[in-house]
Amino acid sequence: MSASAYARNRPSRVLLAHGSGGRATAELIRELFLPRFANEHLSPLADAAVLPRVLGDHHPAGPVSRDDPPGHSSGGRLVLTTDAFVVSPLFFPGGDIGKLAVFGTVNDLAVSGAIPLYLTAAFILEEGLDLADLERVAASMAAAAEEVGVAVVAGDTKVVEKGACDGLFVTTTGVGRLHPRAGLGPSAVRPGDRLVLSGRVGDHGVAVLSCRPGLAFETTVRSDCASVAPLARALLDRLGPAVRWMRDPTRGGVATVAYELGGEAGLPVLLDEREVPVSPEVAAACDLLGLDPLYLANEGKLLAVVAPDSAEEAVRVLVESGASAAAVVGEVLPPGPGPLGRPGAYLRTGYGGTRPLEPLEGDQLPRIC
Amino acid sequence: MSASAYARNRPSRVLLAHGSGGRATAELIRELFLPRFANEHLSPLADAAVLPRVLGDHHPAGPVSRDDPPGHSSGGRLVLTTDAFVVSPLFFPGGDIGKLAVFGTVNDLAVSGAIPLYLTAAFILEEGLDLADLERVAASMAAAAEEVGVAVVAGDTKVVEKGACDGLFVTTTGVGRLHPRAGLGPSAVRPGDRLVLSGRVGDHGVAVLSCRPGLAFETTVRSDCASVAPLARALLDRLGPAVRWMRDPTRGGVATVAYELGGEAGLPVLLDEREVPVSPEVAAACDLLGLDPLYLANEGKLLAVVAPDSAEEAVRVLVESGASAAAVVGEVLPPGPGPLGRPGAYLRTGYGGTRPLEPLEGDQLPRIC
Numbered sequence: 001m002s003a004s005a006y007a008r009n010r011p012s013r014v015l016l017a018h019g020s021g022g023r024a025t026a027e028l029i030r031e032l033f034l035p036r037f038a039n040e041h042l043s044p045l046a047d048a049a050v051l052p053r054v055l056g057d058h059h060p061a062g063p064v065s066r067d068d069p070p071g072h073s074s075g076g077r078l079v080l081t082t083d084a085f086v087v088s089p090l091f092f093p094g095g096d097i098g099k100l101a102v103f104g105t106v107n108d109l110a111v112s113g114a115i116p117l118y119l120t121a122a123f124i125l126e127e128g129l130d131l132a133d134l135e136r137v138a139a140s141m142a143a144a145a146e147e148v149g150v151a152v153v154a155g156d157t158k159v160v161e162k163g164a165c166d167g168l169f170v171t172t173t174g175v176g177r178l179h180p181r182a183g184l185g186p187s188a189v190r191p192g193d194r195l196v197l198s199g200r201v202g203d204h205g206v207a208v209l210s211c212r213p214g215l216a217f218e219t220t221v222r223s224d225c226a227s228v229a230p231l232a233r234a235l236l237d238r239l240g241p242a243v244r245w246m247r248d249p250t251r252g253g254v255a256t257v258a259y260e261l262g263g264e265a266g267l268p269v270l271l272d273e274r275e276v277p278v279s280p281e282v283a284a285a286c287d288l289l290g291l292d293p294l295y296l297a298n299e300g301k302l303l304a305v306v307a308p309d310s311a312e313e314a315v316r317v318l319v320e321s322g323a324s325a326a327a328v329v330g331e332v333l334p335p336g337p338g339p340l341g342r343p344g345a346y347l348r349t350g351y352g353g354t355r356p357l358e359p360l361e362g363d364q365l366p367r368i369c
Numbered sequence: 370m371s372a373s374a375y376a377r378n379r380p381s382r383v384l385l386a387h388g389s390g391g392r393a394t395a396e397l398i399r400e401l402f403l404p405r406f407a408n409e410h411l412s413p414l415a416d417a418a419v420l421p422r423v424l425g426d427h428h429p430a431g432p433v434s435r436d437d438p439p440g441h442s443s444g445g446r447l448v449l450t451t452d453a454f455v456v457s458p459l460f461f462p463g464g465d466i467g468k469l470a471v472f473g474t475v476n477d478l479a480v481s482g483a484i485p486l487y488l489t490a491a492f493i494l495e496e497g498l499d500l501a502d503l504e505r506v507a508a509s510m511a512a513a514a515e516e517v518g519v520a521v522v523a524g525d526t527k528v529v530e531k532g533a534c535d536g537l538f539v540t541t542t543g544v545g546r547l548h549p550r551a552g553l554g555p556s557a558v559r560p561g562d563r564l565v566l567s568g569r570v571g572d573h574g575v576a577v578l579s580c581r582p583g584l585a586f587e588t589t590v591r592s593d594c595a596s597v598a599p600l601a602r603a604l605l606d607r608l609g610p611a612v613r614w615m616r617d618p619t620r621g622g623v624a625t626v627a628y629e630l631g632g633e634a635g636l637p638v639l640l641d642e643r644e645v646p647v648s649p650e651v652a653a654a655c656d657l658l659g660l661d662p663l664y665l666a667n668e669g670k671l672l673a674v675v676a677p678d679s680a681e682e683a684v685r686v687l688v689e690s691g692a693s694a695a696a697v698v699g700e701v702l703p704p705g706p707g708p709l710g711r712p713g714a715y716l717r718t719g720y721g722g723t724r725p726l727e728p729l730e731g732d733q734l735p736r737i738c
Contacts, residue, residue: 014498019528032504033524036511041487041522049522051487053546054425055447078424078447082489082542084527086534118410118420120451122540124493129383135401142405153410153418155402156540158453159388160736165455166533171491171525173451173542177422367529 019367021251022360047247048081048112048174055117055177075180079114081105082173088367090133090167093207094222097170098137100299100369102144103227104250105174110232111246111302113184114176119145120154124169127162137168148227150174179233183241186264193244194311195261195271195330198231198302198323199224201254202282205296208368209289217288221281226300234321235304235314242310247303250369252360255294257303258330258345259359268340271330271357272348294347295360297368305332388736390620390666391729416616417450417481417543424486424546444549448483450474451542457736459502459536462576463591466539467506469668469738471513472596473619474543479601480615480671482553483545488514489523493538496531506537517596519543548602552610555633562613563680564630564640564699567600567671567692568593570623571651574665577737578658586657590650595669603690604673604683611679616672619738621729624663626672627699627714628728637709640699640726641717663716664729666737674701 010031017024034042041049054076085101102119109116121141125134145152207223209215228248235243245265249257254276262269271294278286278293286293302323306314311328318326335341345357379400386393403411410418423445454470471488478485490510494503514521576592578584597617604612614634618626623645631638640663647655647662655662671692675683680697687695704710714726 010500012500014494014496014500014503014528016496016528016530018494019526025526028526029524032500033507033526036507037490037514037521037524039520039522041520042524049487049489051522053486056423056425078544080487080489080523080542080544082491082523082540083525084491084493084540086493086527086529088529088533117422118418118449120418120449120542121406122451122453122542124453124455124538124540125383125387127383127385131379131381131383131401134383138402138405145406151408151410152406153408153420154449154451155398155406155411156452157388157394157397157402158455158736158738159383159385160455160457160535161385163532164457164535164736165538166529169493169534169538171451171453171493171540171542173449173489173491173540175447175449175544367527367533369527 016366020360021256026359046112047108048079048114050112050178051078051080053078075178077178079109079112079176079178081108081112082171083108084169084171085369086169086367087208087369088166089211090137092211092223095225096137096140097168098141099144099225101170101172102141103225103299104369105172106148106150107228107248109174109176110229111248113179113182113236115179115233116148116150116174116176116229118175119150119152120173121152122156122171124165125157125159126165126167127159129167134168148229179236181236181240184243184245186245188244189265189267189305189332191267191332191334192308193305193332194308194328196304196306196311196314196318197254197276197327197329198228198318199325200277200279201249201298201301202278202286202293202296204299205365205368206282206285209365219281219285221285224298224300228300228302231302231318231321231323234317238317239306239310239314242307243304245305249298249301249303251297253295253297254303255357256359259357261305262343262345265332266343267335268333268343269330269345270333270340270348271345273350275327275329277325277327297365299369385735389729390625415481416477417448417483419481419547420447420449422447444547446547448478448481448545448547450477450481451540452477453538453540454738455538455736456577456738457535458580459506461580461592464594465506465509466537467510468513468594470539470541471510472594472668473738474541475517475519476597476617478543478545479598480617482548482551482605484548484602485517485519485543485545485598487544488519488521489542490521491525491540493534494526494528495534495536496528498536503537517598548605550605550609553612553614555614557613558634558636558674558701560636560701560703561677562674562701563677563697565673565675565680565683565687566623566645566696566698567597567687568694569646569648570618570667570670571647571655571662571665573668574734574737575651575654578734588650588654590654593667593669597669597671600671600687600690600692603686607686608675608679608683611676612673614674618667618670618672620666622664622666623672624726625728628726630674631712631714634701635712636704637702637712638699638714639702639709639717640714642719644696644698646694646696666734668738
């Protein structure tokens with residue numbers, strides 16, 4: 001939609017859909033925030049900003065980029081990302097808001113090609129929150145940070161009156177250092193490149209929904225909440241610039257990431273529904289609830305675009321690094337006049353047909369992260 | 370209070386006092402967060418973390434610390450800080466939550482000796498928030514960021530259902546680069562050092578209270594919400610390591626900062642009430658409301674501890690850099706057996722007596738920032 005069409009049709013108030021990670025979120029960011037904050041680092045709208053400043057170790061002349069291959073002098077650059085977490089409920093099978101806040105921010109750094117180093121954490125607490133719950137969340141954050149090897153170096157705590165927030169919100173910001181072999185970006189994506197996914201989709205979305213009041217249902221599905229930093233790092237270590245682009249398919253799921261990839265790269269992207277791994281439990285829950293697993297949030301999966309002749313190796317590297325069910329799930333197509341030639345995302349369905357993949361229109365799943 | 374005494378007396382739920390910036394906040398951080406996140410960078414509990422990594426410019430061998438004086442090799446180090454803003458109402462005389470979020474985080478960097486470079490911003494929006502209000506806030510943030518010369522390089526937006534938050538919360542995280550002449554820290558503070566304040570206190574607290582529903586009163590006081598980065602930088606440029614310690618007296622005011630200084634430095638600190646500038650309007654509002662201006666929040670003031678023979682120059686530098694009413698407001702005393710010899714903070718009152726300065730016990734002013 002053009003800017004002027006948006007201005008004509010835009011709502012006057014914030015809708016839940018503005019937080020869905022779908023079309024309304026993208027419009028809000030593009031129309032309201034970007035024109036005001038426009039700068040070269042923010043505008044790519046990636047998961048994190050890769051900044052010109054270089055992060056060294058104790059001394060500026062240290063070996064920041066010793067292992068850079070020729071032509072890749074970006075190693076060591078500062079990478080920054082931030083995320084607010086408002087998941088409801090605070091505790092869910094397989095995780096909680098604290099674990100999510102650490103891994104979610106670490107994952108945004110990792111898929112941007114950064115080695116995560118530091119986190120900050122800001123807490124907004126509701127008066128009356130059980131301090132035992134806060135302790136559980138803090139312990140969970142600390143364990144997650146230790147697992148990933150990042151230090152929580154700064155924090156803030158605010159309290160609002162009962163009823164002015166829902167229990168606890170956490171905002172984490174992450175600082176990383178660009179991997180010396182990272183050459184990621186939509187402009188690196190080429191026709192023929194393959195989409196490689198690190199595992200089964202939809203677990204986080206189903207796990208959170210399964211304990212929502214009024215929606216609770218019986219399932220054994222647990223959130224996949226985990227760090228993808230080892231996966232991302234192994235891919236960059238082994239494949240370097242043959243890794244073109246990475247993203248963790250959280251809000252809006254794999255379908256939304258494919259849609260964004262097509263838009264950012266300006267190329268048609270074909271996702272093959274039959275190749276996207278989904279567990280039987282998630283498939284059953286989706287049938288029950290009328291949800292599409294391709295649009296469900298994941299919190300421990302990585303989607304990478306890799307050069308065609310590196311796709312099999314990428315799957316192997318992911319599996320060796322602990323990925324549960326890595327697979328090639330799609331490809332980047334050449335642009336052209338045909339039905340699959342326009343930039344954007346397409347789905348080859350389970351029945352073998354193809355159709356355009358659209359972003360989420362509404363508020364399918366508010367407060368999933 | 371010792372950890373075990375706290376464990377015996379601790380509340381089981383979050384209280385508004387936990388957000389006051391006073392004793393309960395300090396206890397929550399010390400007892401609940403610090404033991405879990407303990408690391409060398411977090412533990413000083415300063416406004417920002419000064420990290421061992423060095424932030425360079427475009428090339429790691431660049432002139433990061435060329436102008437470091439001998440013995441001050443810390444220039445260029447990465448400095449990180451984060452703050453959640455939950456001020457109510459969102460708009461108040463002299464500012465709004467967006468301006469506050471930018472300057473508040475910039476100020477935490479500045480008083481830590483950093484030159485502010487980058488910000489991230491995470492928004493939690495309540496369903497139904499007027500988008501025109503969000504636009505005003507975004508425009509205000511952008512103007513503040515431009516004024517200070519920082520770029521907002523990453524962001525996030527989440528939406529919660531109506532009633533699950535109060536309009537809009539903003540969390541900003543700031544990245545800066547340590548000034549090459551900064552040698553700040555409680556261990557640099559010496560008996561005889563002077564406390565220098567950049568202007569009148571209490572304006573922000575009174576301005577926000579003046580538009581609270583149920584408390585609205587007539588006043589011309591506007592928030593002092595502004596960047597102190599030029600003041601902090603001028604002090605470091607001119608006085609270098611003669612500047613021992615800086616803080617911006619926000620939540621809890623000048624009194625709380627003096628109390629923290631005494632505790633951190635392990636020295637007695639004497640604040641002279643007669644020298645702390647307060648406008649007649651703020652004094653009148655405090656009389657009306659039964660508040661002490663020394664405990665009221667400021668959002669554009671700087672309190673610096675400087676070497677005794679640099680105090681007058683510090684006042685001059687502050688005034689030349691635009692400070693409204695800079696003054697020497699206290700001093701660090703030598704430790705000893707006398708009544709003013711114990712580490713902590715003391716107030717020389719308007720009547721000439723002295724008494725210990727205590728931190729805020731309760732929830733004097735929730736959601737002031």
